[in-house]
Amino acid sequence: MKNEQIVLAKRPEGVPGDDVFRFEDTEVKQPAEGEVLIKALYVSVDPYMRGRMSDAKSYVAPYELDKPLEGHIVGEIVESKDNDFEEGDYVVGVLPWQRYIAVATNRVTKIQNTDVPLHLYLSTLGMTGQTAYHGLLKIGQPKEGETVVVSAASGAVGSVVGQIAKIKGARVVGIAGGDEKVKYLTETLGFDAGIDYKSNDFAASFEAAVPDGVDVYFENVGGEVSDVVLKHLNTFARVPVCGTISSYNNTGEDIGQRVQGILVKTQALMQGFVIGNYKDDFQAAGKELAEWVRNDKIHTEVSVEEGFENIPKAFRDLFEGKNFGKQVVKI
Amino acid sequence: MKNEQIVLAKRPEGVPGDDVFRFEDTEVKQPAEGEVLIKALYVSVDPYMRGRMSDAKSYVAPYELDKPLEGHIVGEIVESKDNDFEEGDYVVGVLPWQRYIAVATNRVTKIQNTDVPLHLYLSTLGMTGQTAYHGLLKIGQPKEGETVVVSAASGAVGSVVGQIAKIKGARVVGIAGGDEKVKYLTETLGFDAGIDYKSNDFAASFEAAVPDGVDVYFENVGGEVSDVVLKHLNTFARVPVCGTISSYNNTGEDIGQRVQGILVKTQALMQGFVIGNYKDDFQAAGKELAEWVRNDKIHTEVSVEEGFENIPKAFRDLFEGKNFGKQVVKI
Numbered sequence: 001m002k003n004e005q006i007v008l009a010k011r012p013e014g015v016p017g018d019d020v021f022r023f024e025d026t027e028v029k030q031p032a033e034g035e036v037l038i039k040a041l042y043v044s045v046d047p048y049m050r051g052r053m054s055d056a057k058s059y060v061a062p063y064e065l066d067k068p069l070e071g072h073i074v075g076e077i078v079e080s081k082d083n084d085f086e087e088g089d090y091v092v093g094v095l096p097w098q099r100y101i102a103v104a105t106n107r108v109t110k111i112q113n114t115d116v117p118l119h120l121y122l123s124t125l126g127m128t129g130q131t132a133y134h135g136l137l138k139i140g141q142p143k144e145g146e147t148v149v150v151s152a153a154s155g156a157v158g159s160v161v162g163q164i165a166k167i168k169g170a171r172v173v174g175i176a177g178g179d180e181k182v183k184y185l186t187e188t189l190g191f192d193a194g195i196d197y198k199s200n201d202f203a204a205s206f207e208a209a210v211p212d213g214v215d216v217y218f219e220n221v222g223g224e225v226s227d228v229v230l231k232h233l234n235t236f237a238r239v240p241v242c243g244t245i246s247s248y249n250n251t252g253e254d255i256g257q258r259v260q261g262i263l264v265k266t267q268a269l270m271q272g273f274v275i276g277n278y279k280d281d282f283q284a285a286g287k288e289l290a291e292w293v294r295n296d297k298i299h300t301e302v303s304v305e306e307g308f309e310n311i312p313k314a315f316r317d318l319f320e321g322k323n324f325g326k327q328v329v330k331i
Numbered sequence: 332m333k334n335e336q337i338v339l340a341k342r343p344e345g346v347p348g349d350d351v352f353r354f355e356d357t358e359v360k361q362p363a364e365g366e367v368l369i370k371a372l373y374v375s376v377d378p379y380m381r382g383r384m385s386d387a388k389s390y391v392a393p394y395e396l397d398k399p400l401e402g403h404i405v406g407e408i409v410e411s412k413d414n415d416f417e418e419g420d421y422v423v424g425v426l427p428w429q430r431y432i433a434v435a436t437n438r439v440t441k442i443q444n445t446d447v448p449l450h451l452y453l454s455t456l457g458m459t460g461q462t463a464y465h466g467l468l469k470i471g472q473p474k475e476g477e478t479v480v481v482s483a484a485s486g487a488v489g490s491v492v493g494q495i496a497k498i499k500g501a502r503v504v505g506i507a508g509g510d511e512k513v514k515y516l517t518e519t520l521g522f523d524a525g526i527d528y529k530s531n532d533f534a535a536s537f538e539a540a541v542p543d544g545v546d547v548y549f550e551n552v553g554g555e556v557s558d559v560v561l562k563h564l565n566t567f568a569r570v571p572v573c574g575t576i577s578s579y580n581n582t583g584e585d586i587g588q589r590v591q592g593i594l595v596k597t598q599a600l601m602q603g604f605v606i607g608n609y610k611d612d613f614q615a616a617g618k619e620l621a622e623w624v625r626n627d628k629i630h631t632e633v634s635v636e637e638g639f640e641n642i643p644k645a646f647r648d649l650f651e652g653k654n655f656g657k658q659v660v661k662i
Contacts, residue, residue, distance in 0.1 A: 222591040241594040258585040260553040263572040263603030270601045272594030
C-alpha cells in the first residue's frame with residue numbers, strides 16, 4: 001500500500017500559498033498492540049488551522065515545521081490490535097494528514113450511528129456541531145422571541161447555530177457573503193432574514209433586519225461585520241465569541257470598534273470559548289444533535305472536494321469565501 | 332432661606348464648558364405629607380454623568396434640558412413630614428443639584444452608621460464602593476495568587492477594587508496617571524505595583540509588571556490603556572467593564588484594538604455592568620465594606636471642593652485627571 005502525507009513546509013504569512021504545504025511519501029506503519037491502522041476517508045479543513053500554522057500563543061499548540069499537519073478525519077479501520085475495535089469499524093479523531101494512519105485507540109472515537117452520512121461526524125455531529133450547540137446554548141442562551149444574529153451563517157458552525165436558535169423559538173438573522181449564500185439562509189435553512197455583508201448598504205440592511213435590536217450575537221468573523229452588529233446590542237445581550245475568521249490572516253493589528261463602551265451601555269457579556277471546555281457534555285449534545293438531524297430539523301450543507309492532493313486547495317478556499325457549508329475532502 | 336439650583340443649559344460636545352450649566356434661583360419648597368426637606372451637605376460628581384448630559388441611548392435616561400442636573404447627595408433633614416424620619420437625620424440619595432430639596436422619603440436612604448465620615452456614603456460606602464465590590468467579586472472573581480489589574484486605580488472605584496483584591500490575596504497592579512498617583516497606589520493603598528499610563532514606556536512597564544499575565548482586568552478607562560492591558564490576558568481571564576472614561580467625551584467613533592481575537596485565544600469573559608443589577612446584595616455588601624473601613628483595610632482618599640458654585644468645575648476636573656480619589660463638593 002502506498003502511503004502519503006502533507007507536512008508544514010514553512011509558516012505562512014497571509015493566506016497560505018502552495019509553498020506552505022509539502023507532499024511526502026512515507027511508509028505504512030503496522031499498528032502496535034493497542035493501536036489500529038486507519039484508512040482516511042474524509043478529511044476536515046477548518047479555519048482554526050490557520051492559527052496553528054503560525055507560532056503565536058494560542059489555545060492550541062502550533063503545528064511543527066516539517067511534521068504532518070493534522071485535523072479531524074473520519075476513517076475506516078483496516079487492521080486492529082485492540083479487542084474493542086474491529087476491521088470495518090468507522091472512527092473519527094484528530095489525526096495526521098496521511099492516507100493511512102496507525103494510532104493508539106485512545107486517540108479516536110468509534111462512530112456509533114452509521115445511519116447518517118459519515119462525513120457529518122466532521123460537521124454537525126462532530127466538532128463544529130458541538131461548537132454551535134455549546135456556544136449558543138451555554139453562552140448565548142437564546143430565549144423564545146429574542147433576536148439571534150449569526151455571522152458566517154452559511155458556514156459549518158453558523159448554519160447549525162441558526163437552526164438551533166430556530167428550534168429554540170428565536171428570530172434568526174444570518175450574515176453571509178453573496179446572493180447565493182443569503183438565499184440559502186432563508187430558503188434552505190429557514191432563517192428569518194439573511195444579510196449580505198458584501199453589499200454596499202450592509203449596515204443599513206442589517207439595521208432594518210433587527211428592528212428589535214440584537215439579543216444574541218454568535219461571533220464567527222470579527223472585523224468590520226462585527227463592528228456593525230455590536231452597535232445594535234440590546235441590554236443584557238450575550239456574545240459567544242467563537243472565531244474571527246476575518247483577522248486570521250492579518251499580519252498586523254486588528255483595529256476597529258472598541259467594545260468597552262458598548263458593553264457598559266448594554267451590560268452585555270462577551271465570552272470567548274473553545275469547544276474543549278464543554279467535553280463533559282459532548283455525549284448528551286451529540287445525541288440531541290443526531291436526533292435533530294434525523295428529524296430534518298438540522299440540514300447540513302457539505303462541500304466535498306475530491307482527492308488527497310486537493311487538501312491544501314480546499315483549505316485555502318475557506319479564506320476566499322468559496323466554500324459552501326462544511327468543507328471536507330473525500331479521499 | 333435662599334435656594335439655588337444648577338440646570339442643564341445645553342447638551343455638551345466634548346468636555347462640558349461653562350455654558351452647559353446654568354445657576355438659577357428657586358424657591359424652597361415645603362415638604363408635603365410623606366416628604367422631607369433636605370439640606371444638601373455633600374454633592375457627588377461622577378464620570379457617568381457626562382453620558383446623561385448627551386441624549387444618546389444608555390443605561391440611564393438622559394438629563395432633561397433646562398431641568399436640574401442630579402446625582403448622589405448626602406444631606407441633613409431640616410423638616411420631616413414622615414414619621415420614620417426626624418430632623419437631624421442624615422440621608423443619601425439621587426437628588427437634584429439644589430441647596431434645599433423636598434422629596435418623597437422613598438427616594439432617599441437613611442444613613443445608619445454615623446461613626447464614619449458622612450461623605451464616605453458618596454464613595455466607599457455608597458455607589459462607587461458597591462460598584463467596586465460587585466464588579467470585582469461577581470464578575471472578576473479574583474482568586475488567591477492571581478494577578479488583578481485595575482485602571483483609573485487611584486479613583487473612587489479603582490482604589491476600592493484594588494484594596495478588595497488585596498484582601499482576597501491577589502497580586503494587584505494599578506494603572507494611573509502621573510508620579511503622585513502611582514506612588515499613592517503602592518505607598519498608601521498597598522498595591523503591588525503602580526504603572527503610569529502617561530509615561531512614554533507605558534506598554535513596556537506594564538508588561539514588566541505582569542510577568543504572569545493578567546487574570547482579572549477591572550476596566551474603568553477603555554481606550555489606548557485598555558488596548559495594552561488586553562494583550563496580556565491569561566486563559567479564562569475575566570474583564571468586568573465598569574466604565575470607559577477615556578471615551579465619554581469622544582464625539583466620534585471609538586476605534587482601537589478589537590477584542591474578539593483576544594477573547595477566542597484566551598477564552599476570556601468581558602461583561603459590562605451597572606450597579607443597579609446587584610441591588611439585592613447592597614445591604615450585605617455595605618456591611619462588609621463598612622467593616623473593612625473600620626479595620627483600616629480600605630482607605631478612602633477624598634478630594635473635597637468647597638462651595639455650591641464650584642460643582643461644575645469639580646465635574647470638569649474629572650476629565651482632566653485633576654481629581655485624586657473620590658471627588659465631592661462640600662456645600
